[in-house]
Amino acid sequence: MCSAVIDKVEHGATWNLFGKAIITAVEHGIHELIEECINQYPGIVWYEINGFYLFSLAVKHRQEKVYNLLYQMSGHKAYVVADKQNGENSLHYAGKLAPPHRLNTVTGAALQMQRELQWFKEVEKLVKHSHKEAVNTEHNTPRMVFTLEHKELLKEGQEWMKSTSSSATVVAALFVTMAFAAIFTAPGGNSDAGKPLFLRDPVFILFVISDAVALFSSSTSVLVFLSVLSSRFAEEDFLYALPKRLTLGLMSLFIAIAATMIAFGAALSLVIGNEVHSITAPVILLAAIPVTLFLLLQYPLLVELFRSTYGSGIFYKQNDLLLH
Structure with missing residues (x-):
């Protein structure tokens, strides 16, 4: 043309x-x-x-x-x-x-x-x-x-970061509490010697590992979101520091939720076993709903965070054609 x-x-x-x-x-x-x-x-x-x-x-x-x-x-x-x-x-x-x-x-x-x-x-x-x-x-x-x-946009960014981090901190703190309490109340109870009855059961090992992962991940999430809340919220912080922290916090929270649901499924399997098989399987499958919901609801934000913070960026050479 x-x-x-x-x-x-x-x-x-x-x-x-x-x-x-x-x-x-x-x-x-x-x-x-x-x-x-x-x-x-x-x-x-x-x-x-x-x-x-x-x-x-x-x-x-x-x-x-x-x-x-x-x-x-x-x-x-x-x-x-x-x-x-x-x-x-x-x-x-x-x-x-x-x-x-x-x-x-x-x-x-x-x-x-x-x-x-x-x-x-x-x-x-x-x-x-x-x-x-x-x-x-x-x-x-x-x-x-x-x-x-960008004075007004900076204020809006501060409020958005604070509200997101505050809500996530509360949720992560709840998972810390649940994971910490669960490890001391072993499913199936303990023997007279104080050892869990299902100590050598592979499913119990899965419960312990998943509960530990949930505890560590949720604790990490709480600490990361607290660091966001205590940030100075300077202009430059919005370039890398705050988005990286928000990404880490959300990913840690997702891992905590997933690990908690796995621990729940393992505990249910140990307690009920094969006696009520018709109930165990559906309930364990239902445990995947919170994980799926969190992923679906937060997926657009996580993708945006990864692309803008860890991606190649929006500025690059689009092709090899030399124009002038």
Whole structure:
């Protein structure tokens, strides 16, 4: 399409036609169209509209797939640092709050804050050192702009983290109590010597191991969530520290729930045995319901946490096509 326009339309018209198309494509994240147009008409990266060039507009609209085209271009740093509007450079744009429809692509205020920090850090890597401390017409550096623009989101992130951690701490503490008490009340009782009657039974060994795992996992979960609650909740904490703790806490809690249900099934099997087989099997199967529910309810959040914190990130070279 782009090559056909170049062949049939004169230079000035091509410039305007491509420019307007690219602006629309950037705003909607249609990176394939932009890639083709840059490949056919490299100069279009310098098309200016309202003081914005292509990649600074991608930063403003938080379109990472468009921004990633930078990594397919030689001298890609120049395209980020070249423009200024009202004394602002691309890092100022990265410091401003993302449009609501782009911000809401991430779950929860804390992860939204993390995504905003990732954008700021990414652009910060490419700009000149002088641009990091450059002030706009309001005498604000990019970092100051970020702090001012994200003040409310930071508060929402703090509240989200605290409420999530508080609820999870209560649940984890209950599992600590149950697991600790269960190990001293062995199923089937004890002999006159004080030893459990089912000491040599493999199912009893399973009960002990699963109960110990539940105790250690739930204790870990409590400690991790307490560390979240006692955090200073600084901006930088939302980049890695807090998401990592939240991930560890939720995973530990999931392991504790699963281990507790296994311990319950083992204890039930020991106490009832084969005498009421028609009841034992269904009840043990029902024990899987809490584990499944927790996984289903928390799975989207866990996936989001893993991708944003431990994944490869949203900024990368999308293919090997050299654009310019």
